[in-house]
Amino acid sequence: MKPLNRVLIEKDTSYNPIWIMRQAGRYLPEFRKIRKENPDFINLCLNENLSFEITLQPLKRFDLDAAIIFSDILMLPYGLGQKVEFEKNFGPKLGKFDLNKVSKVDQIDFTAKLHKVYKAIKKVSEDSIVSDKNTIGFVGAPWTLLVYMINKQSPKKQLKQNFFEDNFLINRILLIIEKFLKIHIKNQIENGANVIQIFDSWAGLLDEKDLPNYVYTPTLNLVNYVKSLNVPVICFPREIKNYKEFCEVVKPDAINIDYNLNPKEIVKYIQIPVQGGLDPKILLTDYENLKKETLKYLEIFKDHPYIFNLGHGILPETNPMMVENLTKIVRDF
Numbered sequence: 001m002k003p004l005n006r007v008l009i010e011k012d013t014s015y016n017p018i019w020i021m022r023q024a025g026r027y028l029p030e031f032r033k034i035r036k037e038n039p040d041f042i043n044l045c046l047n048e049n050l051s052f053e054i055t056l057q058p059l060k061r062f063d064l065d066a067a068i069i070f071s072d073i074l075m076l077p078y079g080l081g082q083k084v085e086f087e088k089n090f091g092p093k094l095g096k097f098d099l100n101k102v103s104k105v106d107q108i109d110f111t112a113k114l115h116k117v118y119k120a121i122k123k124v125s126e127d128s129i130v131s132d133k134n135t136i137g138f139v140g141a142p143w144t145l146l147v148y149m150i151n152k153q154s155p156k157k158q159l160k161q162n163f164f165e166d167n168f169l170i171n172r173i174l175l176i177i178e179k180f181l182k183i184h185i186k187n188q189i190e191n192g193a194n195v196i197q198i199f200d201s202w203a204g205l206l207d208e209k210d211l212p213n214y215v216y217t218p219t220l221n222l223v224n225y226v227k228s229l230n231v232p233v234i235c236f237p238r239e240i241k242n243y244k245e246f247c248e249v250v251k252p253d254a255i256n257i258d259y260n261l262n263p264k265e266i267v268k269y270i271q272i273p274v275q276g277g278l279d280p281k282i283l284l285t286d287y288e289n290l291k292k293e294t295l296k297y298l299e300i301f302k303d304h305p306y307i308f309n310l311g312h313g314i315l316p317e318t319n320p321m322m323v324e325n326l327t328k329i330v331r332d333f
């Protein structure tokens with residue numbers, strides 16, 4: 001049994017697997033070197049050899065239980081023909097969403113555009129370094145992708161007033177996103193992904209009244225789809241107002257919690273396996289503090305199926321030594 005499946009399927013509380021959101025990334029000098037030589041981020045994601053190499057970089061350094069494929073949630077709009085670029089010190093910049101153009105894209109075009117991503121997953125999942133680890137595939141949740149595709153950049157703290165103005169268009173786009181997310185998920189699984197994580201990074205922007213339409217229903221459809229392929233699915237509806245309701249409605253195999261939540265409360269009212277929680281900023285402090293905070297999570301969840309992870313992606317300024325310390329603290333527990 002793969003380490004994450006012990007928690008996700010067997011609900012084993014005797015073992016806390018660990019992996020780290022954004023584990024393949026800018027805090028690693030070996031990633032920054034490759035990144036410098038490859039200024040086009042999308043092309044880097046589509047380079048199967050480099051994507052494979054970057055995915056394995058953290059596993060060569062640290063004792064982690066899973067590889068997460070080096071790619072991005074914005075490969076979906078890219079696969080649909082929307083322009084996606086990453087600008088230094090700004091983040092993603094998308095081109096105009098053209099409904100006519102996107103409506104003409106079919107499953108074959110989409111899969112052809114992203115086939116290097118799938119080849120990289122295959123290469124990773126067949127490598128001996130992951131033979132006793134999980135290979136995590138991932139997607140953005142429909143809502144978060146909708147935000148990027150319409151807003152064309154990260155929305156910061158709130159949406160523009162007129163975001164929901166063209167309701168017809170929004171609902172059309174949501175259905176297209178959902179259709180292609182299923183294809184993207186299936187392709188990842190067919191090439192060796194054995195856990196799927198759904199990132200809903202902007203779920204926290206919505207009012208509670210809008211959650212069913214934009215978060216619960218589309219995510220539930222995806223969760224059911226992943227389950228139908230017999231693969232466990234982890235959801236991360238970041239900064240959502242009501243994690244309990246989300247779990248009861250969407251029923252993922254595990255829920256990733258963000259660092260604003262009180263884990264003592266979560267353990268009381270969430271029945272399903274939990275992942276994550278530690279504030280990534282703790283990795284910028286010192287060893288003693290890291291140990292104290294890490295043990296806090298492990299203690300609170302000691303009788304609950306729990307995968308160790310952070311409450312958001314690791315920060316670029318993190319010293320890799322602190323990740324090494326973190327994995328050791330979790331292993332020694």
Ligand code: CP3
Pocket residue numbers: 020021022023024025026035041068069070071072073074086090091092138154199201313
């Ligand atoms: O976790 C991993 O190591 C796997 C790879 C991965 C990346 N992005 C690589 C990446 C994953 C799982 C993601 C998910 C992702 N991408 C999310 C959801 C998680 C979250 O952080 O909320 C979102 C919202 C995106 C969109 C995105 N991609 C943004 C906003 C940015 C720029 C700012 C940032 O956080 O880096 C990216 C770029 C990106 N994706 C980088 C990496 C390693 C940095 C690229 C670089 O400039 O070198």
